[in-house]
Amino acid sequence: MDKNVIKVKELTKIYKMGELEVQALRGVSFKIQKGEVISIMGPSGSGKSTLMNILGCLDRLTSGEYILDGENVSDLDDDQLAQIRNQKVGFVFQNFNLLSRSTALQNVELPLRYAGVTEHRAELAQKALENVGLGDRTHHKPPELSGGQQQRVAIARALINNPAIILADEPTGNLDSKSGAEIMELLLGLNKKFGTTLIIVTHDPKIAKHTARTIHIFDGLIKESKA
Numbered sequence: 001m002d003k004n005v006i007k008v009k010e011l012t013k014i015y016k017m018g019e020l021e022v023q024a025l026r027g028v029s030f031k032i033q034k035g036e037v038i039s040i041m042g043p044s045g046s047g048k049s050t051l052m053n054i055l056g057c058l059d060r061l062t063s064g065e066y067i068l069d070g071e072n073v074s075d076l077d078d079d080q081l082a083q084i085r086n087q088k089v090g091f092v093f094q095n096f097n098l099l100s101r102s103t104a105l106q107n108v109e110l111p112l113r114y115a116g117v118t119e120h121r122a123e124l125a126q127k128a129l130e131n132v133g134l135g136d137r138t139h140h141k142p143p144e145l146s147g148g149q150q151q152r153v154a155i156a157r158a159l160i161n162n163p164a165i166i167l168a169d170e171p172t173g174n175l176d177s178k179s180g181a182e183i184m185e186l187l188l189g190l191n192k193k194f195g196t197t198l199i200i201v202t203h204d205p206k207i208a209k210h211t212a213r214t215i216h217i218f219d220g221l222i223k224e225s226k227a
């Protein structure tokens with residue numbers, strides 16, 4: 001059995017702006033094992049966000065190969081990528097990306113709705129909220145929750161479909177230090193409990209220290225990958 005949940009080989013991404021071509025990624029290759037906790041770091045303009053979008057099936061690569069959880073997603077069209085994204089990727093964003101007029105329970109249910117799940121949605125969402133310590137906040141809306149609580153809702157939503165990977169983009173960026181530490185502790189605890197692969201995109205070395213391995217990217221190339 002393949003232990004790698006992600007295999008990226010000679011991945012490139014070129015953006016065309018009129019007659020100008022900008023090469024954001026220049027032949028990136030690496031592997032991530034199932035259950036691994038890694039961070040991706042790089043300065044602005046390094047290709048970090050482009051890499052994140054491709055790993056999350058939010059964007060298509062120009063050339064190379066990307067295998068996610070045993071499936072080659074390199075040549076999939078936008079509709080196919082959307083399906084893979086819903087099934088295999090859980091997202092946690094810096095700005096939470098919650099629907100402000102929906103309850104915590106309704107926000108967590110959303111991926112199930114997109115996946116066409118019709119039975120036991122509320123029960124599954126309730127359980128996911130309990131897993132992040134918000135079992136008593138199911139009917140609160142985002143404006144009624146603290147930043148840390150909103151990020152917990154977002155994490156519950158990311159986990160609801162049992163994804164192959166959790167992709168967290170600056171998950172503590174909008175939180176104070178205490179709440180940020182609690183969110184990191186929660187993410188690492190959920191990784192240990194469920195074995196979900198955790199990929200954290202960050203600029204903060206203190207966050208990266210929590211991960212087993214860091215992939216550094218500069219000018220569209222991986223310069224360092226260390227334990």
